[in-house]
Amino acid sequence: MTDTFSRGDVERVAHLARLELNAEEKDLFARQLAGILAYAEQIQRVPTEGVEPTSHAGDAAMLRDDEVQPSLPRAASLAAAPDADAAAGLFKVPRVIG
Amino acid sequence: MESPTRARDIRDAIVSGQRSAVETCREALDRIAALNPPLNAFRAVVPERALARAAELDARADRTTLPLLGVPVALKDNICTRGIATTASSRILDGYVPPYDATVVERLEAAGAVIVGKTNCDEFAMGSSTENSAFGPTCNPWSVDRTPGGSSGGSAAAVAARMVPVALGSDTGGSIRQPAALCGVVGFKPSYGRVSRYGLIAFASSLDQIGPFATTVADAAVMMDVLAGPDPRDSTASAAPVPDFSRTLDGNDKRMAGVRVGVPRHLFAEGVDAEVNAAFEAALEVTRGLGAELVDVSLPYSPQAIPVYYVIATAEASSNLARYDGVRYGHRAANAKTPVEMYERTRGAGFGREVKRRIILGTYVLSAGYYDAYYRQAQQVRTLIRDDYARALTGVDVIAMPTSPTAAFKLGERTEDPVQMYLSDVFTVGANLAGLPAVTVPCGLTTNRLPVGLQLTGRLMDDATVLRVADVYERATPWSSERPPQPA
Numbered sequence: 001m002t003d004t005f006s007r008g009d010v011e012r013v014a015h016l017a018r019l020e021l022n023a024e025e026k027d028l029f030a031r032q033l034a035g036i037l038a039y040a041e042q043i044q045r046v047p048t049e050g051v052e053p054t055s056h057a058g059d060a061a062m063l064r065d066d067e068v069q070p071s072l073p074r075a076a077s078l079a080a081a082p083d084a085d086a087a088a089g090l091f092k093v094p095r096v097i098g
Numbered sequence: 099m100e101s102p103t104r105a106r107d108i109r110d111a112i113v114s115g116q117r118s119a120v121e122t123c124r125e126a127l128d129r130i131a132a133l134n135p136p137l138n139a140f141r142a143v144v145p146e147r148a149l150a151r152a153a154e155l156d157a158r159a160d161r162t163t164l165p166l167l168g169v170p171v172a173l174k175d176n177i178c179t180r181g182i183a184t185t186a187s188s189r190i191l192d193g194y195v196p197p198y199d200a201t202v203v204e205r206l207e208a209a210g211a212v213i214v215g216k217t218n219c220d221e222f223a224m225g226s227s228t229e230n231s232a233f234g235p236t237c238n239p240w241s242v243d244r245t246p247g248g249s250s251g252g253s254a255a256a257v258a259a260r261m262v263p264v265a266l267g268s269d270t271g272g273s274i275r276q277p278a279a280l281c282g283v284v285g286f287k288p289s290y291g292r293v294s295r296y297g298l299i300a301f302a303s304s305l306d307q308i309g310p311f312a313t314t315v316a317d318a319a320v321m322m323d324v325l326a327g328p329d330p331r332d333s334t335a336s337a338a339p340v341p342d343f344s345r346t347l348d349g350n351d352k353r354m355a356g357v358r359v360g361v362p363r364h365l366f367a368e369g370v371d372a373e374v375n376a377a378f379e380a381a382l383e384v385t386r387g388l389g390a391e392l393v394d395v396s397l398p399y400s401p402q403a404i405p406v407y408y409v410i411a412t413a414e415a416s417s418n419l420a421r422y423d424g425v426r427y428g429h430r431a432a433n434a435k436t437p438v439e440m441y442e443r444t445r446g447a448g449f450g451r452e453v454k455r456r457i458i459l460g461t462y463v464l465s466a467g468y469y470d471a472y473y474r475q476a477q478q479v480r481t482l483i484r485d486d487y488a489r490a491l492t493g494v495d496v497i498a499m500p501t502s503p504t505a506a507f508k509l510g511e512r513t514e515d516p517v518q519m520y521l522s523d524v525f526t527v528g529a530n531l532a533g534l535p536a537v538t539v540p541c542g543l544t545t546n547r548l549p550v551g552l553q554l555t556g557r558l559m560d561d562a563t564v565l566r567v568a569d570v571y572e573r574a575t576p577w578s579s580e581r582p583p584q585p586a
Contacts, residue, residue: 010458017416017461018423018438019454020446028451029458032516036459039517040405043479044471053477054484056304057533058291059559062337064330076197082430091425093437 005034101125105169105263105317109210112168113161119152119168123212126170130214130261136585138236139246139255141175143215144182151212164210165324165344171206172256172265175216176223177308178297179203182213186299187231188221190448191428200297201329202266202308209324214262217252221450222419223273223301225249226522229513230452237509238281239582240548244506247277247522250311254281257311258582264321265311270301271407272501272526274309275538279501279551282540282580284568285311286318289559290533291336293322294329302414303334305407305530314578315539315569319343322561341562347569354388354570359554360395360494369524371504377542377550378500381571385498388574390567395490395497399482400528404520406483407527409463409476415453416460422448455516484532491534491557496567499525501538501551525553535561537568540577549580 007030014021021029078084083092101122102108111117127145134140152168161167173179176186178196180203185191199207206213220230228236228251236251238244239259246255250267254277257265267274269287278285286309293308300306310321322343329335361382366375386392424430424444431443449457463472490497503524512519529536534555541552552571556564572578 009462013458013462013465015442016465017457018420018441018445019449019457020442021454022446025451025454029455032455033459033462036408036516037462040409040472043402043405043409043475046399046402046475046479046482048475048478048482051478051481053474054480054531055477056290056334057480057484057531057558058289058334059336059338061333062328062335063333072197077426079197080194080427082424082428093425094434094440096437 005030005037103260103263104314105166105312105320108169108263109165109167119155119212120149122168123148123152123170123214126214126262133259133261133585136237136242137239137255137259138234139217139252139259139261140172140215141185141187141218141233141252142183144213148212148214155210155212161210165320166206167210169211169264170214170262171211172215172217172253172262173203173213174219174250174253174267176219176268176299177202177266178299179213179216182216184216184299186222187219187233188449188453189232189429190422190445194427198297201294201331202325203297205324217250217256217265219252220249221453222299223249223268223270224415224452224456226272226276226519227512228252229509230450232450235509238506240282241506241546244508244548245280247280247502247506249273251277253311254278254283254285257281257283257313260581263313264317266308267311268298268306268308269530270305270411271530272523274311275526275536275551275553276502276522278311279538280506280549282549282582283311283313284315284318284537284539284578285309286322286537286565287529287535288322288326288561289336289535291334292535292559292561293325294332294335296329296331300418302411303418304414305411315537315565315572316344316347318537319347319565322565336559338559343562343565346562346566350566350569352570352573354385354390354567357390357567358393358494359385359390360393360490360497362395362397362400362497362499364396365400365499369503369521370500373544374500374502374504374550378552381541381552382498384575385571388570393494395494397486397490397528399479399486402479403483403527403531404524406476406479407523407531408459408520409472410480412456412460413464413473414460416457416464419453419457480531483528487528487532487534495563496554496556499553501525501553505544505548505550529555533558535564537564539568539572540580541575542577543580
């Protein structure tokens with residue numbers, strides 16, 4: 001259904017994924033993804049009408065009661081953050097509203 | 099007297115007082131110091147922590163009850179360890195120190211194992227050669243100009259070079275079995291849900307499974323006794339009863355009378371290296387000689403397994419990797435003016451090529467207009483592949499295949515062509531798509547002395563049969579005793 005994957009397609013999808021790519025990567029991925037998708041399209045020729053999709057292959061999910069349990073201390077949760085205000089207990093990000 | 103190299107022997111020697119855990123640990127650290135530099139199997143080694151832990155074990159009163167007492171273990175660097183940097187071999191997690199342990203880490207430590215370090219892998223476990231590590235490739239101990247396979251190449255190389263007797267990896271499409279085969283060791287992917295994934299850095303959650311590397315099936319079984327079981331922190335961890343894997347093997351026969359081995363010959367028509375094929379055929383003859391019955395089976399949808407896998411795995415990866423946004427952990431791009439700019443630049447700088455390629459592919463197959471044609475269709479074909487295996491496994495106990503279509507390939511040989519690299523997993527992805535247990539055991543050496551692996555796949559949650567058959571095969575053949583050349 002797609003025999004080409006353009007640089008514009010790469011840019012559109014990269015933005016959806018919040019992923020910055022340089023010019024070389026855009027060209028490389030456009031070319032390689034066209035090849036990968038052409039290869040992947042063989043699955044579209046398999047008749048699947050009425051076949052249930054498989055989302056995972058385990059025996060069954062093991063559910064438990066949703067009980068309050070101890071969690072990580074706040075300081076431990078903040079310790080690996082590139083920018084945090086430990087005293088206030090906050091992760092910091094660039095200004096969201098101008 | 100030479101030091102024991104198998105986990106069970108190491109543990110027995112410490113229990114009986116012949117050696118101490120500290121002595122054992124020091125030897126492992128010495129071997130790592132001597133052998134790791136040319137191989138780059140380890141991302142990090144933690145000598146002080148390991149020796150302190152070993153000393154603690156030597157002083158413990160209940161030490162003789164511990165099934166892995168003093169056994170040095172290496173962990174793939176996508177398994178979270180409290181206080182030890184865990185990077186999944188990605189720049190975006192460079193320097194990240196998790197505040198918690200994975201369930202498997204808790205279980206190993208409770209069993210008396212000594213964690214000596216973290217092993218190199220393809221970035222976020224995405225690859226089949228360990229060349230996608232942001233910190234340089236791992237080399238194959240059998241031939242240092244070749245890859246160890248991947249993505250758990252560091253763990254495979256560490257066990258093959260006898261730096262550690264056992265290690266953990268993760269297997270999403272073959273990432274334990276393929277490197278184990280290429281490095282001449284045993285690698286086991288348990289049934290989906292047999293081992294908790296809590297604390298495993300997620301790649302494709304419906305396919306990922308943690309499992310052991312070892313030099314013998316018996317050691318893999320000891321590891322499974324420790325690792326397997328339900329976990330309230332992973333709802334996909336199965337509540338099915340866990341057998342005593344070691345005891346199953348202890349009572350094992352020397353023959354395979356009554357065992358039915360399925361062989362899907364139609365899959366080997368093309369693309370399998372002649373020497374690999376010869377070793378595989380010889381392995382089948384061994385099983386027949388041991389009393390097994392060889393049965394032709396058909397897996398008609400298996401040729402679709404690779405494309406189905408790459409649609410599903412990349413879709414799940416694009417979702418799982420959304421969490422690396424520069425806010426809570428890891429790398430953050432400097433001086434971004436807005437959050438979106440921060441996310442885009444952080445991820446652009448933090449992820450390597452293969453990870454980016456898969457995020458783009460996965461986002462695309464989930465995006466509006468393409469979801470049904472790719473993602474849903476792949477999930478439907480996944481059902482057909484699962485049904486194939488279920489049908490075949492009603493008539494046989496295990497299905498035999500070569501683990502990898504080729505022996506270890508040269509570094510750089512497949513990096514320019516993603517589809518060629520993806521085909522390395524042609525015989526392994528099926529077990530992940532169907533959730534089945536699968537083991538690889540060494541079954542030969544090529545004329546260049548490169549290892550070949552025999553893969554046995556079994557029924558869902560019948561991990562014990564897979565290990566049992568592999569154990570009988572292993573004990574009847576010399577291949578697990580073969581070692582890579584000593585470095586000059």
